Amino acid sequence: MPTPIELRSDNAAGVAPEILAAVAAANAGSALAYGADEWTARLQHRVREVFEHADATAFPVVSGTAANALGLTALCPPWGSVLCHQSAHILNSECGATSMFGGGAVMRGLPGDGHLVSTEALAHAFATTRWGDNHHSQPAVLSLTSPTDYGTVYGPDHIAGLGELARSRGLRLHLDGARIANAIAALGCTPAELTWRAGVDVLSLGATKNGALSTDAIVSFDPAASEQLVYRLKRAGHVASKMRFQSVQLDAYLTDGLWLRLAARANASMARLAEGLGRLGVELVDPPAANMAFVRLDDVVQARLADDGLLFYGMGAGLARFVTSFQTTDHEVDEALRRIAAAKG
Amino acid sequence: MPTPIELRSDNAAGVAPEILAAVAAANAGSALAYGADEWTARLQHRVREVFEHADATAFPVVSGTAANALGLTALCPPWGSVLCHQSAHILNSECGATSMFGGGAVMRGLPGDGHLVSTEALAHAFATTRWGDNHHSQPAVLSLTSPTDYGTVYGPDHIAGLGELARSRGLRLHLDGARIANAIAALGCTPAELTWRAGVDVLSLGATKNGALSTDAIVSFDPAASEQLVYRLKRAGHVASKMRFQSVQLDAYLTDGLWLRLAARANASMARLAEGLGRLGVELVDPPAANMAFVRLDDVVQARLADDGLLFYGMGAGLARFVTSFQTTDHEVDEALRRIAAAKG
Amino acid sequence: MPTPIELRSDNAAGVAPEILAAVAAANAGSALAYGADEWTARLQHRVREVFEHADATAFPVVSGTAANALGLTALCPPWGSVLCHQSAHILNSECGATSMFGGGAVMRGLPGDGHLVSTEALAHAFATTRWGDNHHSQPAVLSLTSPTDYGTVYGPDHIAGLGELARSRGLRLHLDGARIANAIAALGCTPAELTWRAGVDVLSLGATKNGALSTDAIVSFDPAASEQLVYRLKRAGHVASKMRFQSVQLDAYLTDGLWLRLAARANASMARLAEGLGRLGVELVDPPAANMAFVRLDDVVQARLADDGLLFYGMGAGLARFVTSFQTTDHEVDEALRRIAAAKG
């Protein structure tokens, strides 16, 4: 069996050495639990510096689902609805977490090309809403995902435009940034430009897919939401007792641009892969904006590749998903291309 | 300022070297997310071996609150009540987590000396319950804590007796074992004797207070509860994507008795401290059964000790709490006793 | 201003004289609260007789939303999803009630012509479900509405076919029968044929739209669901203290076919209206199967009709909704047609 090459998910990657070292370094002396420690204090400063926002507050949580669902419930009343793309993770892959934590808040999927909510779709949703009618969950939050689960990316202008339209009807703006570093690295914008400057109130800041050990985070730019989250997280069991070991991961992640370097590495591997696939005549569904690609590959070819140690997800109907991570090497990409070329015969 | 001595909480301790090493060792190669990895599979075998139960299933979660609240909701219908001691952590210190996750299940505090539910108190609760009356939340789970938040411990017979009484009225049995290793080490019983052999259906297995980095666990001995927990945890955001790094901590923790050695170390430090306090004429509220003591110390003495770098919790009214951890050394205990002697003057 | 003619909603109608008389008759002597009264006992016998089912149990509730949401949560775990037509009332017009009572259960809208779930749509939903994947709410209930909010009706065979497919994947079957009497009267089937014989586990039995004063009901054909509902209703505040006055309405409603006579009267008025509209060349979106019609009427004509005292709902885009009730008279229908003819000019 040939050496496996991991292209299933960036979730399958390990921990960045810098982050593991930071965890080990934090294991010195005692520190109060539940966030009353110096590492957590440092994280708050780091987040404010990196996002250029004096009120930004980070809340470490153990998963993206927790970040999304709890972040959303700080913005959405129980009788509200969260508008999102119909392919959104919060709608399809979190087992109703937002509705549970949100006391029965519902999600409403909107269409849009490239898995991105379009301005037209949002305007149409507003036009078909029975505003002020208590029989009808009232739109309260617009939740965007960037990069999407399909590898496409919203630019700052797109987010800002949707955010402005959302605010005009009183909605708040949430960004599911499970892979936000990949988007920032791809777009070359600042973290602020892609978030609060574009109107984002609460961000799910992904870290585990990009090198962290055991933590993602909610970053709130809204002090009222932050105040709620202090309680909402505790009662959800998302306040780690030894929080220093969660905070230190995020602090290391955001320090000296590590997060963006890791993401740039994953993006570059994907670009190399995409270019190679193009040379091989393999069709990509969308040009990969970050570190994920969906490609058309005959199911027979997919089976051959699986036998050949290439780890990826077959999506059925001749579609395959490839994801690179910060650990993907050029050598692995080249070897993957070699195997694909061979499998195509 | 003298060197600080940490006696505030075992939560303030760090990570056991064996566990940190295991985490680092797991950072090799890629592994599927959400538990489909070899470390998580190994953990399941370990739990079954250590607890001598073929169906025992471990679910890593990031906090004891998550373990308690989610574990309880797998045993309690929304119209049920959870009976517990009136000083229980789930009742007083989890901000309603059980009621939230439980869809409005309520908690009912019972009295009992030494912070332990007495058989009489449970029998009285049953006698005053309006069984089958839909105006009244129906007792569905008895939740015990051992060691309690006050350092006292249930023996296996006490648990078994309460469990039998509970089962006679159809209740399930939950054990909040945030410090269960300290209880097992103190009692010298087996993990099985203190849990499922005494009737426990679901255990909150604490690990962070005793050397883990970022995880506690639910251990379910009931396959029906386990089946629910698969979904309940996901939608609560308690399924870590890189679960191998959580599972490996628990596996290392339970391997070759590490958890019990760490706990025995904490207990021994407390015994040394208690003995010394006795020599100094300091009154202990209860003889410390595990790694926690409440002692009578004049508030002026407490203030002097705080100035002198002894870290502990003043509880008001001349009461102080001391907690030892696996990191507490004999030297620290002796030095603490020296400072206490000096402060008493 | 001409005499108003009520065609907005059957909700706007009053109380059937037989039901008001029954309420007045029940106001004799004292009776225990919360259902321990002879009228409620009689209702249970009536429901079992009318539905030909020995375990059928009726639970009076004050609204169709309560009947739907509470009935569904007795069939659906919190991590489940309720499949329904994308135009269903439970999805669009109950402000998230099912998700709230269901602890975050979600609803998933399916397509289908005539506002009816098609077998193909259900099969497709099953094919695209990630069964057993805890990231994904698991289909647990199929909820059908008959008549739909658009006046179309499922026949017994359609329900039975969908029910069989649903059961093959472990789903339960719920029927939102806010206007079920109109469907039964239109189809000429028995209540049993349209409900449990077609696989229905829990029925929302509408009564207020068809002559009751203050109550609808859940009718459960599943003893396990009934047992849950005893508690679920109480804690939802849906157990009326003077329940005799709710039960007696339902008993009178179901006695000697009153419910079906009232519904047949509403249906006949609609048939007369539809026939007349046909003569006037007014297009109907679907042939009205029960007591509701959507018709194409120029907005200018709609405005004239409104000025002329015809009460109906303009749906925008040249669409108007007409609903007849048990109180609609032939004279009113004929007068409505006269005004429509005049408005069309």
Added chain:
Amino acid sequence: MPTPIELRSDNAAGVAPEILAAVAAANAGSALAYGADEWTARLQHRVREVFEHADATAFPVVSGTAANALGLTALCPPWGSVLCHQSAHILNSECGATSMFGGGAVMRGLPGDGHLVSTEALAHAFATTRWGDNHHSQPAVLSLTSPTDYGTVYGPDHIAGLGELARSRGLRLHLDGARIANAIAALGCTPAELTWRAGVDVLSLGATKNGALSTDAIVSFDPAASEQLVYRLKRAGHVASKMRFQSVQLDAYLTDGLWLRLAARANASMARLAEGLGRLGVELVDPPAANMAFVRLDDVVQARLADDGLLFYGMGAGLARFVTSFQTTDHEVDEALRRIAAAKG
């Protein structure tokens, strides 16, 4: 068997003739559903006039449990606690409704003589609260019941004093007024004095126990709570479609002092009964402040009375509960006394 005399509960009484007549009178013509009718508009005016408060808003609901639980959740965040007497109905007899609707808000029972929260008990609760600690549900509402389930009554000064203390810590004030008319009639104060002038934000206005057919109400004096309730009630299934028939009951109830006359009638019957019991040497636990008494009667005597057609509740241990209603006649009271005298032998 002698003619039964109903002294079990005012819930067992029937409907006041004035209210039944008002319902019948409202059954004329058609009216829009869900509260957009003239009777509901009239109710709002009535409530504002009777309570002398320009923003008072009434929400008809079908039970006191619904009124309490939904009213409380408009005042209490999910991480809040509701403080109440340890014998309160919301704590003991609503099957967790407040915790369910409140997203896991918890209730905390306080002591106090006569089943009344004392100022000392409230002060003590505040002193033992860990304010601002997210491990601990934060006191958010004080809920009082008057008359209590034990027949005792808070005067306006008592409520105002507790309300002031509660407000000093940021709590809101809720009044469970399931029998509020009996309290007002007994105290001779105005409705305003016992509610918002004493600091009450939201009132559960009982009506069914005192002559209504199928409705109680929430009366909100806080526009922000009212705005929430519009949505909270709908999604709880507590917005009746034919709301005119609920509103008209409440309007008739509050018109020309009917509610207070009915309550005064019940209170007078109780006073007559208490006086007679005194003459018979029967001990009353508390002097009955309204329409309920707990008396010491040997269990053998109770058994004789039950055989003799006197309907009351035996509470065990030689205690019996008697409740009068607006339908209790002087003749019935005298006959009850005669039977008690005979049973005592």
